[in-house]
Amino acid sequence: MRSAGQLGLAALTALAVLSTGARAQEPYPARPITLVVPFPPGGVADLTARPVAAAMEKVLKSPVGVVNKTGAAGAVGMQFVATSKPDGYTLLLALSSISIIPEADKLFGRPPAFTVDQFAPIALISADPTILVVPADKPWRTAKDFIEDATRRPRQIAFSSSGVYGTLHMAMELFSHAAGIRLRHVPYAGAGPALTAILGGHVDALASGPAVVLPHIKSGKLRPLAGWGAARVAALPDVPTFKELGYPGAEFYIWAGLFAPRDTPPPALAALRASVGAAVGDPDFRAAMDKLETPVAFKQGEEFRKFFEADAKRLAEGVRQVGRVQTQ
Amino acid sequence: MVETLQNLALGFSVALTPGVIFYAFVGCVVGTLVGVLPGIGPLAGISLLLPATFGLDATRAIVMLAGIYYGAMYGGSTTSILMRIPGEAASVMTCIDGYAMARKGRAGAALAIAAVGSYVAGTVSVVALMFLAPPLAAFALRFGPPEYFALLVLGLLVLAYMSGGSMLKALAMAALGLLLGMIGIDQMTGYFRFAYGVVELGDGIGVVPVAVGLFGLAEILATAGLATPPAVIKPKLCELLPSRQEWRQSAWPIGRGTVLGFLIGIIPGSAHIISSFVSYAIERRLSKHPEEFGRGAVAGVAGPESANNSATSGAFVPMLALGVPSGPIPAVMLAAMMVHGVSPGPLLIKQQPELFWGFIASMYVGNVVLLILNLPLVGVFVNLLRVPYPVLYPSILVFCVLGVYAVNGSVVDVWIMLAMGALGYVLRKLDFETAPIVLGVILAPMIEMAFRQSLAMSDGQYAILVTRPIAGTLLAVGGVLALLGLKPLVARGLDWRARLSLAGKGEERL
Numbered sequence: 098m099r100s101a102g103q104l105g106l107a108a109l110t111a112l113a114v115l116s117t118g119a120r121a122q123e124p125y126p127a128r129p130i131t132l133v134v135p136f137p138p139g140g141v142a143d144l145t146a147r148p149v150a151a152a153m154e155k156v157l158k159s160p161v162g163v164v165n166k167t168g169a170a171g172a173v174g175m176q177f178v179a180t181s182k183p184d185g186y187t188l189l190l191a192l193s194s195i196s197i198i199p200e201a202d203k204l205f206g207r208p209p210a211f212t213v214d215q216f217a218p219i220a221l222i223s224a225d226p227t228i229l230v231v232p233a234d235k236p237w238r239t240a241k242d243f244i245e246d247a248t249r250r251p252r253q254i255a256f257s258s259s260g261v262y263g264t265l266h267m268a269m270e271l272f273s274h275a276a277g278i279r280l281r282h283v284p285y286a287g288a289g290p291a292l293t294a295i296l297g298g299h300v301d302a303l304a305s306g307p308a309v310v311l312p313h314i315k316s317g318k319l320r321p322l323a324g325w326g327a328a329r330v331a332a333l334p335d336v337p338t339f340k341e342l343g344y345p346g347a348e349f350y351i352w353a354g355l356f357a358p359r360d361t362p363p364p365a366l367a368a369l370r371a372s373v374g375a376a377v378g379d380p381d382f383r384a385a386m387d388k389l390e391t392p393v394a395f396k397q398g399e400e401f402r403k404f405f406e407a408d409a410k411r412l413a414e415g416v417r418q419v420g421r422v423q424t425q
Numbered sequence: 426m427v428e429t430l431q432n433l434a435l436g437f438s439v440a441l442t443p444g445v446i447f448y449a450f451v452g453c454v455v456g457t458l459v460g461v462l463p464g465i466g467p468l469a470g471i472s473l474l475l476p477a478t479f480g481l482d483a484t485r486a487i488v489m490l491a492g493i494y495y496g497a498m499y500g501g502s503t504t505s506i507l508m509r510i511p512g513e514a515a516s517v518m519t520c521i522d523g524y525a526m527a528r529k530g531r532a533g534a535a536l537a538i539a540a541v542g543s544y545v546a547g548t549v550s551v552v553a554l555m556f557l558a559p560p561l562a563a564f565a566l567r568f569g570p571p572e573y574f575a576l577l578v579l580g581l582l583v584l585a586y587m588s589g590g591s592m593l594k595a596l597a598m599a600a601l602g603l604l605l606g607m608i609g610i611d612q613m614t615g616y617f618r619f620a621y622g623v624v625e626l627g628d629g630i631g632v633v634p635v636a637v638g639l640f641g642l643a644e645i646l647a648t649a650g651l652a653t654p655p656a657v658i659k660p661k662l663c664e665l666l667p668s669r670q671e672w673r674q675s676a677w678p679i680g681r682g683t684v685l686g687f688l689i690g691i692i693p694g695s696a697h698i699i700s701s702f703v704s705y706a707i708e709r710r711l712s713k714h715p716e717e718f719g720r721g722a723v724a725g726v727a728g729p730e731s732a733n734n735s736a737t738s739g740a741f742v743p744m745l746a747l748g749v750p751s752g753p754i755p756a757v758m759l760a761a762m763m764v765h766g767v768s769p770g771p772l773l774i775k776q777q778p779e780l781f782w783g784f785i786a787s788m789y790v791g792n793v794v795l796l797i798l799n800l801p802l803v804g805v806f807v808n809l810l811r812v813p814y815p816v817l818y819p820s821i822l823v824f825c826v827l828g829v830y831a832v833n834g835s836v837v838d839v840w841i842m843l844a845m846g847a848l849g850y851v852l853r854k855l856d857f858e859t860a861p862i863v864l865g866v867i868l869a870p871m872i873e874m875a876f877r878q879s880l881a882m883s884d885g886q887y888a889i890l891v892t893r894p895i896a897g898t899l900l901a902v903g904g905v906l907a908l909l910g911l912k913p914l915v916a917r918g919l920d921w922r923a924r925l926s927l928a929g930k931g932e933e934r935l
Contacts, residue, residue: 137753138472139760147476165472167833169610169627176624201615210624255882261615283570283881284613286874289750289759293693296749299569300880308763312748312770388766422614 111344125185125365127161132188132355134175137167141306141391145222146190148385152376157368170260172198172210179211183185183358185365189216193264193352196409200416201262216356217366218405220373221396223386224352226326227268227304228336230319235301240342243302247278255281256302257291261422263289267415268325268349272339274418275346282422295319306351307332308390325349331392348386348411351392354401370397429556430834436782445783448481449791452489456496457798458791459513463504463637463821465832466513466826467497471757483765484780488787490758491741495547495788498734499795502539505808506532506726508821510641514632514698515733517863518705520640522718529721530658533665533807539730546683546731547792550738553687554745555785559774562684565691565799570878573694575899577872580699580864582906583706594857602865605630608872613877625837632698634829634842635866639859641825642846645818647853658810667723667803675727677893678708682731683692689732690739693751694871697736700761701729702864719858738788746902747771 132150136142143165150161166174172195195213202209207352237243247254258266261284273280283300283404285291288309295303296318303310307330313319314333321336325347339347354374357366376382377395386393389404396404439445450702459470470493475553478486501516506523519539526535553561568576581599608619615676620626648655667675682704689700708728709718718725741750748769751758759769774781830844849859883889891897 137757138475139757144764146762147479163476168835169624172627173624173835205616207617208622244587261613281881281884283878285878286612287756289756290693293566293743293749293751294569296747297566297569312768312772316771318771325927385764389763390768 124422125368126157126159128186129162130157130186130188132161132163132190133174133178134163134190135167135171136165136192138165141351142190142192142353144389145386145391148382149190149222149355149373149376152379152382153372155379156372156375170194170198170263176210178356178358179215181358183360185357185361185369187358188219188369189356191354191356192281193350193408193412196412197262197264197267197357197416200413204416204421213409215359217359217361218401219355219357219366219369219397221352221354221394221401221404222373222377223391224350224394225306225308225391226324226330226350227265227309228307228324228330228333229272229304229322230295230301230310230314231302231322232295232298233317233320235320237322240337240339243322244278247280251279251345252281254302255283256304257283257285257294257300258304259288259291260284260286262416262419263302263352267322267412270415270419271349272304272325272344272347272410273343274415275339286383311390332390347360352408354405373397432778432782433555433588433786435778436786439484439779439783440488440786445485445787446790448485448489448781449492449787450794452492453496453791453798457492457500457795459493460497460500461503461512462828463510463512463520463641465831466859467494468754468757469832470497471754475757475761478761479764482810483762483767484783486761486765487780489785490761491784491788492791493824495734495737495791498737498796499540499543499799502726502730503536506535506539507806507920508641509644510821510825511636514636514867515701517636517640517860518701518729519726521860522722525719525721526723526726527658527810529834530631531721532658532810533803534667534671534723535726536803536806537665537800538667538671538727540796540803542675542679542682542727542731543734544792544796545679546686546735546794547738548789549683550687550735551785551788551792554738554741558742558746560852561691562743562749565693565743565751566747566749567895568692569894570875570882571896572899573692574872574875574879574890575877575896575903576692577868579903579906580868581872582903583703595861598857598859599861599865602862603869605635605862606866606869607873612874620934623837625835629870630841630866631832631838632863632867633832634838635845636863637825637829638842638845639849639862641858643822643849643853645822646846646850648799648814648818654814657813665807671723674723678724678728679731681707683735686732686735687739690736691742691751693743693749697733697740697752698867700732700736704728704732744769745773745784748773760930784908861917895926
């Protein structure tokens with residue numbers, strides 16, 4: 098009996114090996130792919146993910162479903178993908194905050210929800226530099242005015258952000274460190290309330306993605322002073338970059354990129370990179386991104402890895418510069 | 426005025442095209458469903474359907490999403506009244522008197538009054554939205570953290586009027602709610618508080634699982650624990666409509682709820698939930714018979730249900746006039762506009778008159794649709810009460826679990842709901858009221874955030890809370906209210922609480 102049982106077990110094992118062998122050889126993708134967005138529907142990540150998924154479907158000839166797995170400023174969804182099976186069927190669309198969250202965890206000495214090395218970068222889809230805006234009724238005409246005034250009155254000029262250690266906070270922090278000024282930080286619960294705060298005149302400055310503030314710049318409520326990008330924003334050709342102004346440390350992008358769990362098989366990664374490469378050229382995708390006024394910035398493979406690592410390094414330094422926040 | 430009417434005519438020419446009417450209708454139907462199902466509220470409903478609108482044109486998409494939002498406010502009252510399960514967070518207060526009315530055989534009346542109140546509030550508030558949007562939006566923006574803090578303090582004072590029983594017990598429950606509301610990431614420093622390594626708790630305890638657990642689940646458990654099951658209510662057709670007296674008693678609460686809801690709704694923040702709490706408290710304060718509240722006072726249904734509807738129109742004011750998200754739901758709708766290439770902002774009304782006025786007109790149409798949809802449904806829904814409890818309650822339980830899970834796709838939320846159900850059962854046995862817990866959970870994170878943001882703005886100067894005109898005025902009003910609340914302690918007169926305890930003597934509470 099015992100030997101029969103053993104035989105059965107051996108047969109089962111063999112079958113299992115055979116079937117996984119067959120799996121490994123089956124062409125990728127053979128099943129629907131899930132693209133996890135760790136932020137709620139309607140946000141930048143979600144609005145980027147949906148057209149990307151639709152365009153990838155056309156190339157991969159396999160359904161790509163978008164799932165919003167939200168919570169803890171994105172940590173819940175990112176952790177979910179970091180620990181999911183690395184088979185190429187669970188992907189993540191992450192924003193810059195993917196590099197900030199583990200760094201903030203480290204700062205507080207808590208077990209990190211995930212670490213950046215748990216992911217294999219696939220491709221960068223968009224990278225929008227933030228721009229510095231102030232209410233139009235404030236006296237600062239240029240970034241120079243702003244910096245001079247902030248130097249004269251340390252901790253008197255207040256800015257709103259999307260939340261402590263959030264993207265908009267980090268952008269401002271990198272700038273104030275580069276310019277050697279100290280500002281007063283008023284965190285809000287998200288980029289929307291942060292914009293409301295500056296429109297209501299409750300704070301004096303905001304770092305924001307260009308698309309969100311353009312209508313308010315056009316209507317004359319806000320004045321742009323400078324941008325965080327390597328180059329000027331196309332829609333605001335007269336607004337200089339901090340780089341031009343002599344603050345190369347103030348470089349920041351709100352970017353969106355695709356990731357897979359680290360141990361995803363290389364053939365699947367290659368297929369995914371190729372599909373994103375084709376997807377960003379898709380006219381429907383281009384049209385969708387134009388409507389969001391978000392320029393496409395495709396980078397893949399080694400190029401994206403370099404960008405991602407440089408960005409993560411800047412942000413890690415930023416988080417350490419902020420340190421643990423002291424409040425009243 | 427003439428110009429507004431011309432614009433409105435333009436709006437109706439858009440809103441009455443078959444395509445737009447169709448999507449307004451779809452939005453209203455989905456909204457009613459989303460409202461009826463416990464757990465899933467308008468935010469989850471709109472988020473789930475947002476991708477489906479990507480193929481539509483901007484006007485249709487916005488009209489449909491808005492329909493879901495205000496449709497949910499109609500539907501939310503249904504399960505609150507029939508089963509004491511809040512269909513969505515803004516219907517928590519309706520559970521109390523609506524369900525009490527249902528136990529007295531007046532379920533039909535409660536549902537009809539909720540529907541008519543919602544209709545009146547919905548329609549009147551659109552008129553206000555139409556005429557007052559730009560100036561009101563400018564005013565709403567003046568609400569920064571100090572003003573919001575002052576408003577929330579007023580909201581806390583309202584607690585004193587929320588409970589009919591012992592003040593001490595009500596305050597204890599409110600304190601428990603405030604403590605539960607402290608769980609989650611500290612928004613000012615990034616610390617995790619009381620999360621015990623559970624990443625999902627980083628966002629804090631959601632109001633939906635708390636409300637569904639404390640009200641719905643606790644009710645099911647309490648009923649299951651009765652020695653003899655309560656008699657199944659068999660509503661008669663002639664009892665479906667409110668009596669003349671019930672209409673009279675709801676007229677003023679509907680009017681007050683409409684104005685109050687709209688004013689609270691325009692303020693950026695998640696204030697629309699609070700509007701129903703404040704309306705309930707005001708109705709109780711103004712009522713000649715406050716002791717009836719909690720036992721089926723029709724004003725306790727009419728006021729909050731009107732307030733939550735008119736707050737939705739209020740929330741559209743900053744969104745349409747300035748392109749500013751006044752809460753999570755308008756934020757999703759703004760995103761929907763951007764997807765369609767409409768850039769929301771102060772210039773929207775001028776640049777996209779068809780969209781703005783079509784949207785306004787569609788809300789008039791949508792409210793009529795909802796009234797026509799909901800009044801006949803009263804007869805259908807009331808028949809749910811005929812279902813025997815052994816069948817009805819397990820099914821409700823399934824819907825509660827599904828609904829709560831669906832909001833965030835989180836099992837942690839389901840556990841929170843179950844724990845709150847157990848807690849609610851124990852508290853009921855001990856004769857505590859649970860509504861103050863829900864209000865505490867809602868208020869705690871908001872009030873803390875506003876307070877600390879104010880201090881961040883002023884670099885630690887507490888004076889900012891009283892020197893800004895709106896904040897100072899609100900706090901002064903709060904101070905007066907607090908003093909009035911102390912009066913009975915000093916005067917020792919027979920106020921309504923004393924009358925209530927006399928009336929309640931010897932009477933077993935359900």
